[in-house]
Amino acid sequence: MDTFTQHTGVGVPLRRSNVDTDQIIPAVYLKRVTRTGFEDTLFAAWRADPSFVLNLSAYANGSVLVAGPDFGTGSSREHAVWALHDYGFRVVVSPRFADIFRGNAGKQGLLAAQVAAEDVELLWKVLETRPGTEVTVDLEAKTVRCDDVVVPFDVDDYTRWRLMEGLDDISLTLQHEDEIAAFEAGRQSWRPRTLPAKHLPPQPIVSARAVPVS
Amino acid sequence: MGRTLAEKVWDAHVVRHEDGAPDLLYIDLHLLHEVTSPQAFEGLRLAGRQVRRRDLTIATEDHNTPTTDIDLPIADATSRTQIDTLRANAAEFGVRLHCLGDADQGIVHQVGPQLGLTQPGLTVVCGDSHTSTHGAFGALAFGIGTSEVEHVLATQTLPLAPFKTMAVEITGALPPGTCAKDVILAVIAKIGTGGGQGHVIEYRGEAIRALSVEGRMTVCNMSIEAGARAGMIAPDETTFAYLEGRPHAPTGADWDAAVAYWRTLRTDDDAVFDTVVTIDAAGLEPYVTWGTNPGQGLPLSGSVPVPENIADDAARVAAERAVEYMGLVPGTPLRDITVDTVFIGSCTNGRIEDLRAAAKVVKGRRKADGVRVLVVPASARVRLQAEAEGLDRVFTDFGAEWRNAGCSMCLGMNPDQLAPGERSASTSNRNFEGRQGKGGRTHLVSPVVAAATAVRGTLSSLADLDLPVGTDLSEFDGSPLPTVTV
Numbered sequence: 151m152d153t154f155t156q157h158t159g160v161g162v163p164l165r166r167s168n169v170d171t172d173q174i175i176p177a178v179y180l181k182r183v184t185r186t187g188f189e190d191t192l193f194a195a196w197r198a199d200p201s202f203v204l205n206l207s208a209y210a211n212g213s214v215l216v217a218g219p220d221f222g223t224g225s226s227r228e229h230a231v232w233a234l235h236d237y238g239f240r241v242v243v244s245p246r247f248a249d250i251f252r253g254n255a256g257k258q259g260l261l262a263a264q265v266a267a268e269d270v271e272l273l274w275k276v277l278e279t280r281p282g283t284e285v286t287v288d289l290e291a292k293t294v295r296c297d298d299v300v301v302p303f304d305v306d307d308y309t310r311w312r313l314m315e316g317l318d319d320i321s322l323t324l325q326h327e328d329e330i331a332a333f334e335a336g337r338q339s340w341r342p343r344t345l346p347a348k349h350l351p352p353q354p355i356v357s358a359r360a361v362p363v364s
Numbered sequence: 365m366g367r368t369l370a371e372k373v374w375d376a377h378v379v380r381h382e383d384g385a386p387d388l389l390y391i392d393l394h395l396l397h398e399v400t401s402p403q404a405f406e407g408l409r410l411a412g413r414q415v416r417r418r419d420l421t422i423a424t425e426d427h428n429t430p431t432t433d434i435d436l437p438i439a440d441a442t443s444r445t446q447i448d449t450l451r452a453n454a455a456e457f458g459v460r461l462h463c464l465g466d467a468d469q470g471i472v473h474q475v476g477p478q479l480g481l482t483q484p485g486l487t488v489v490c491g492d493s494h495t496s497t498h499g500a501f502g503a504l505a506f507g508i509g510t511s512e513v514e515h516v517l518a519t520q521t522l523p524l525a526p527f528k529t530m531a532v533e534i535t536g537a538l539p540p541g542t543c544a545k546d547v548i549l550a551v552i553a554k555i556g557t558g559g560g561q562g563h564v565i566e567y568r569g570e571a572i573r574a575l576s577v578e579g580r581m582t583v584c585n586m587s588i589e590a591g592a593r594a595g596m597i598a599p600d601e602t603t604f605a606y607l608e609g610r611p612h613a614p615t616g617a618d619w620d621a622a623v624a625y626w627r628t629l630r631t632d633d634d635a636v637f638d639t640v641v642t643i644d645a646a647g648l649e650p651y652v653t654w655g656t657n658p659g660q661g662l663p664l665s666g667s668v669p670v671p672e673n674i675a676d677d678a679a680r681v682a683a684e685r686a687v688e689y690m691g692l693v694p695g696t697p698l699r700d701i702t703v704d705t706v707f708i709g710s711c712t713n714g715r716i717e718d719l720r721a722a723a724k725v726v727k728g729r730r731k732a733d734g735v736r737v738l739v740v741p742a743s744a745r746v747r748l749q750a751e752a753e754g755l756d757r758v759f760t761d762f763g764a765e766w767r768n769a770g771c772s773m774c775l776g777m778n779p780d781q782l783a784p785g786e787r788s789a790s791t792s793n794r795n796f797e798g799r800q801g802k803g804g805r806t807h808l809v810s811p812v813v814a815a816a817t818a819v820r821g822t823l824s825s826l827a828d829l830d831l832p833v834g835t836d837l838s839e840f841d842g843s844p845l846p847t848v849t850v
Binding site for chain 2: 166167168170172173176177178180181182183184185195218219220223224225226227228229231246248249250253254257258306307308319320322323324326327329330333334337338339340341342343344345347348349350352353355357358359360361
């Protein structure tokens with residue numbers, strides 16, 4: 151994962167609350183088995199509307215998304231983060247993020263910066279009145295700067311540290327493999343195991359057939 | 365000071381604690397499906413890693429699978445690729461997989477419980493937000509992203525920041541004709557889609573204790589729609605009775621040891637929750653959603669909100685947008701809304717009790733003209749049991765389509781979808797824009813409301829049906845139908 155200390159890029163005002171992950175990437179695009187190439191799927195339904203913010207030329211190269219509260223609610227799909235990342239976004243600003251989305255973002259180097267609702271309003275006003283304005287997000291100082299507006303943001307210390315160091319979670323955890331093994335040795339023996347498999351006797355399943363529309 | 369149920373389960377799984385860093389938590393059960401696992405297996409392969417605990421891992425196929433013609437190749441090429449990828453990964457890494465056509469295939473959140481793998485006090489994860497379903501057993505169960513799936517496959521642990529705790533207390537008894545789905549829709553309408561953010565919810569109170577395990581799963585399932593990481597219900601005799609005798613439930617002395625431990629899994633009397641929400645069950649009615657997030661719900665006796673009357677700016681803008689997307693006229697009584705499709709199924713309401721309750725409503729009736737009715741069991745075993753009870757005949761005589769198991773119309777990843785502008789009454793969990801198909805319009809309802817809606821063609825409850833005077837509405841529950849002849 152790349153290290154992240156500061157990012158400057160065009161800010162995109164997305165004046166909507168409850169931007170759920172089905173809007174960020176509709177389920178139909180989740181069928182891919184690769185980890186890249188999701189840029190065309192971002193906000194797929196909304197992008198059909200020519201007036202949608204990402205279709206306006208001033209915002210086309212945006213990399214800092216400024217959205218309303220409850221961003222990333224709903225499904226756990228990490229594809230939502232991949233779609234934002236592949237499109238070119240490095241930062242999402244919102245007054246409140248869904249927990250799973252925020253966790254997923256931190257794992258992929260996408261910064262979820264929590265900014266107070268009234269400060270988001272200030273950022274929106276600048277970005278809407280002067281489309282194409284660049285936003286600088288400083289992870290060290292935990293500030294978002296947009297022209298003369300400078301506002302603080304929140305991110306948890308651990309995620310901040312990992313982003314700044316560009317560290318991979320699995321390698322960090324595997325440094326403690328002896329502790330995992332020790333914990334496993336103390337687990338109760340009756341806790342369930344999936345193997346060897348146990349189940350009721352197999353039974354044939356008859357296929358249903360679609361009923362023609364009458 | 366005492367501890368809450370969630371804190372007890374958490375504490376029992378801490379592998380490593382370090383101030384200033386997340387706790388490293390051990391994971392007892394990892395469930396996989398085809399959508400959120402391919403990139404995780406690819407990550408393992410690239411790093412030369414193995415699955416650390418194959419014996420705590422199980423996979424099934426559910427999101428992409430068709431619910432008809434399951435004996436034929438999957439028509440959609442990308443869906444087929446995703447299924448084939450899971451099969452190849454399961455074979456390569458030695459993971460147990462229940463494929464389409466297997467009696468144990470089904471929605472991942474039904475497969476764990478029905479095999480007896482989901483047990484009280486476990487930590488359960490899956491790359492699916494509705495993993496909260498398993499909290500019905502007193503497990504700490506939550507959805508994770510694909511990077512975390514890879515992390516659990518490689519290490520059987522997850523680094524996690526502590527949750528806050530919330531008590532949702534449902535006092536009193538549910539009125540006849542209402543059910544678990546109405547409870548959770550009312551909770552989300554009250555606290556909002558972000559109300560549970562950062563919290564693990566524990567559902568408590570007389571109405572929760574009176575629910576069956578299936579009903580508790582419905583409640584915990586939708587915890588995520590209130591923004592919570594997980595929902596839990598303390599295990600009790602109802603839980604133990606559900607588990608006993610299931611394939612992976614402990615037996616003999618192990619059973620006794622397990623039950624003795626499970627009995628300790630309750631919130632101490634002197635424990636303190638960060639947040640407490642109380643709802644009086646006696647005031648509950650059948651709930652439906654009118655908008656495009658699960659918090660936009662009202663009692664069925666209500667009307668489509670008039671956005672101009674909403675004082676809060678953000679809520680008003682959201683309501684305006686939702687009413688427009690849903691194609692509704694503000695002020696319209698919810699009961700007057702006509703639907704095109706009724707969907708009974710999903711990890712929220714596709715279990716045997718849900719099918720029984722719906723079957724009791726439609727038995728001996730014909731569906732409304734022009735309404736498409738899909739009934740989709742949550743798993744192949746649920747389907748087999750329903751067929752053994754004759755429920756399939758009740759539904760097909762009604763004019764409904766009886767399908768194979770899977771996620772089906774809950775989300776637009778398989779052939780079961782709404783067309784643009786099509787309106788559904790759905791027992792699923794999300795009414796987001798386009799969730800059931802691009803341009804589709806979703807009203808979330810209980811199985812009983814779905815069935816009554818299929819009878820009349822407009823959003824309806826038992827009260828709208830021509831039931832004989834004096835009918836006891838509490839009969840429309842999840843118990844088996846009285847006359848069973850196949």
